[in-house]
Amino acid sequence: MAADEVEFENAMVFVVDDDDAVRDSLRLLLESYGMTVEDYASAEAFGAGYRPCGRDCLILDHNLPGASGLDFLASAQGRGLDLPVILVTGQGDSAIRARALQLGVAAYLEKPVADDALVDAIRVALDGRFLPRT
Numbered sequence: 207m208a209a210d211e212v213e214f215e216n217a218m219v220f221v222v223d224d225d226d227a228v229r230d231s232l233r234l235l236l237e238s239y240g241m242t243v244e245d246y247a248s249a250e251a252f253g254a255g256y257r258p259c260g261r262d263c264l265i266l267d268h269n270l271p272g273a274s275g276l277d278f279l280a281s282a283q284g285r286g287l288d289l290p291v292i293l294v295t296g297q298g299d300s301a302i303r304a305r306a307l308q309l310g311v312a313a314y315l316e317k318p319v320a321d322d323a324l325v326d327a328i329r330v331a332l333d334g335r336f337l338p339r340t
Contacts (some may be wrong), residue, residue, distance in 0.1 A: 214240045217332055218259040221245040222252045222275070223267040223294075232265065235321055241328070249278035258289070263312070263331045265324070268295035268302060276302065279309045290331035294319055 219241045221232050229245040236243050242259075246252040249270055268275040275293055290312035295302060298316045306314045313327035 213329070214332070216261050217241045217328075218262045219243050219328060220252060220256065220262065220264045220289075222247075222249055222264065222270070224248060224270050225267075228267075232324075235324070236328075239325060249273050249275065253278070253282065253285075253287075256287070261332055262289040263328055264289055264291045265328075266291055266293050268293055268306075269297055276305050276309065279306075279311070283309070290334070292324070292327050292331060 217240075219236050221229055221236075221243060223229050223232070223245070224247050226247075229247070233243045233245060244255075246255065249266070250272060252264075266275040266278070270278075273281070275295070279287075279291060279293075291310075292313045292315060293306045293311045294315045294317055296317040298314070303314050312331035315323060315327060
């Protein structure tokens with residue numbers, strides 16, 4: 207077992223993105239590091255299917271049909287969603303970034319996201335080295 211596989215052993219990463227190709231490529235990348243991945247095409251589907259697994263992390267696209275990633279995070283705070291979130295967006299700006307940080311995301315990344323930057327963000331999120339939502 208490679209060092210990265212040991213580091214990410216028992217890690218569950220949830221991916222929410224409406225683009226099938228993005229979800230598939232993220233799954234392949236993350237599984238190559240030994241992570242377990244569940245993916246969803248919408249925030250609503252994730253919200254309905256999410257069950258805490260322990261060492262969890264959510265990669266959430268901001269630009270989703272229906273509720274945006276930030277809208278979902280804001281509404282989920284009152285429902286006890288307590289896992290680190292990495293927000294990714296292809297159309298970011300300073301207002302989105304500020305709101306994401308206000309909502310306590312572990313990382314804010316703009317697409318296209320470099321593989322190593324994403325894996326590093328997941329590593330930080332899983333290790334709890336971010337400011338949790340309050």
